[in-house]
Amino acid sequence: MPAPLNRERIVRTAIRLADEDGLEAVSLRKVATALGVGPMRLYSYIASKEELLDLMVDGAYAEMRPVGDGWREVLRSLAETTRQAAHDHEWLADLLGGRPQLGPHALAVGETVVARLEGVSLDDIMPVVAAVNAYVIGAVRREIAERRAERATGMDERRWQAALGPYLERTFATGRFPALATVVRDAAHLDADDTFLTGLDFLLDGIEARISR
Amino acid sequence: MPAPLNRERIVRTAIRLADEDGLEAVSLRKVATALGVGPMRLYSYIASKEELLDLMVDGAYAEMRPVGDGWREVLRSLAETTRQAAHDHEWLADLLGGRPQLGPHALAVGETVVARLEGVSLDDIMPVVAAVNAYVIGAVRREIAERRAERATGMDERRWQAALGPYLERTFATGRFPALATVVRDAAHLDADDTFLTGLDFLLDGIEARISR
């Protein structure tokens, strides 16, 4: 008999399974089997699968370490550490924003960020942090979704256009989306990093305008 | 025998079920039953449940009508019409951003937006639209998640603090999250509309700075 069962071991196992084979590989039976116990044993430690998913998310928050001096650096770091966590745990993109994050590690991240937001007035803190979080969640979801789509349509990840070229080419050939076609065909394409950072800078610039008002 | 079966009728039925009882009420069996056919019939029109979900999302895009003169109004309108769709179809919040949106109605929304973005240089269009979309998706997800949590913890939706007060009160009483506690306790609280619009304005302000450069 290995270490005794507890919430943390259950959550760690679930995270491992999700890292390896995606969120749909996380079933209570599989988690239980990986731990060498019967499925019903888990219900001594968690109330439902939903709670397990919440605990997994909070486990991911435990890896996030926002740092930096000054509000801009801190918010940027919050964004990047969240994005990094989603890269390490792609299933996080499916769960982020899906329900309020009130676990201890999520609150700890929030505490660290808020505590370092010098120069931001009390009433501005919530809207500012909420906006950055919203942007990051949306951006990370799209990024992971694109990554999966690329992976699904052959292992080519060189360029969007090459991957789903046939479909888009055909669609644009109908002439129904001329403006869109021009952008996709002729505009410069940023890579994932630059896209993320560019959007983040838009937001931080806008926040700066408010802050220093 | 009613109208003949087709994709559109299947999707409309699935959307109705999701509107009424949430996304987890959408099973192929239930959709089929509502249409008076056997479950397997649906596979003549859709390849999998995932495809049905994609079609539902594209169906929601069909209701979005971004309008306005000038890039700022258009982007604001895009944000608001997306948010409105998620209010009309809460399940949309669960699906938005989860996979690339390439259906005809989603592309049509993109076309409308891009076509109206006068004054934005070609290379800026994609990052700008992507940023607004990312923000909206994240913001809407959080908003819907909060709404559900409020609904779950009793029908009170007056104030966050009142709804999950006990848990937060207890947590803050530990003194581990002093900065967070101060913000939650003492800062002004915006309602959902203002929170959404404030964050959106941050982003649009930041975009404006770039555009007019």
Place this chain on the structure above:
DNA sequence: GCATTGATCGATACAGTGTATTGGACAATA
């Protein structure tokens, strides 16, 4: 020391899921 109670935990069971497969009815062809 023995009987009884109470908690603990595994196995079983249930209702539901997405979807593969199979078999039969019917239309079109030879």
Place this chain on the structure above:
DNA sequence: TATTGTCCAATACACTGTATCGATCAATGC
């Protein structure tokens, strides 16, 4: 008329989350 091919419904499979029940075993009362 015989045969082939197409369509569609029913059955079946493997799996899900979780309620329930029965047995095991420790602690308690006499």
